[in-house]
Amino acid sequence: DAGVTQSPTHLIKTRGQQVTLRCSPKSGHDTVSWYQQALGQGPQFIFQYYEEEERQRGNFPDRFSGHQFPNYSSELNVNALLLGDSALYLCASSPSGRAHYTQYFGPGTRLTVL
Amino acid sequence: AQKVTQAQTEISVVEKEDVTLDCVYETRDTTYYLFWYKQPPSGELVFLIRRNSFDEQNEISGRYSWNFQKSTSSFNFTITASQVVDSAVYFCAPRGTASKLTFGTGTRLQVTL
Numbered sequence: 063d064a065g066v067t068q069s070p071t072h073l074i075k076t077r078g079q080q081v082t083l084r085c086s087p088k089s090g091h092d093t094v095s096w097y098q099q100a101l102g103q104g105p106q107f108i109f110q111y112y113e114e115e116e117r118q119r120g121n122f123p124d125r126f127s128g129h130q131f132p133n134y135s136s137e138l139n140v141n142a143l144l145l146g147d148s149a150l151y152l153c154a155s156s157p158s159g160r161a162h163y164t165q166y167f168g169p170g171t172r173l174t175v176l
Numbered sequence: 177a178q179k180v181t182q183a184q185t186e187i188s189v190v191e192k193e194d195v196t197l198d199c200v201y202e203t204r205d206t207t208y209y210l211f212w213y214k215q216p217p218s219g220e221l222v223f224l225i226r227r228n229s230f231d232e233q234n235e236i237s238g239r240y241s242w243n244f245q246k247s248t249s250s251f252n253f254t255i256t257a258s259q260v261v262d263s264a265v266y267f268c269a270p271r272g273t274a275s276k277l278t279f280g281t282g283t284r285l286q287v288t289l
Binding site: 093095097102103104105106107110117118120150152154156164165166167168169170172 | 211213218219220221222223226267269274275276277278279280281282
């Protein structure tokens, strides 16, 4: 049973560029959440997708956007990259977006903005 | 909204020692859930345990045990006979009726020989 997968593993971009990160949820899961983890900090919630719609959003600017596909996979897009966007981006999946369901995390994508 | 405090930034122990990681949470939700995750150097967050706010039973799983005290808003995690492989950052994360997990800064555990 495959777990949550993310691609790419690492990414280097320059300020002002745009980036797309991808996530495939665990088998049987239909809800995907994205988190940003800066160095030395805990993960911060970006947003959650369920039934191809953004269901909940954290305190992140509109430069951060996402998408969920019919097969439940998801993308995170960040426009106009800033140096402060350098972080580990974690994707988590869970069944049906209910609060009591456990979120399982992928290995993350490490983004470096130069 | 939820808030979590893990006052211990870093703990160092020698292998086979017992160690307790503290977690104090704040929430206005009457129903909530508490999670512990482990993040080894590889970076992936590994789920350890989930607790419901209406279930205050303590739990033991192998060398791991959890002590949930609703009266003091604490959900502490103990590793018995620690091993080098336990070295990681540990996060306690409450979750209310909304779907997001709220993480603190975590506790870095270093187990040495």
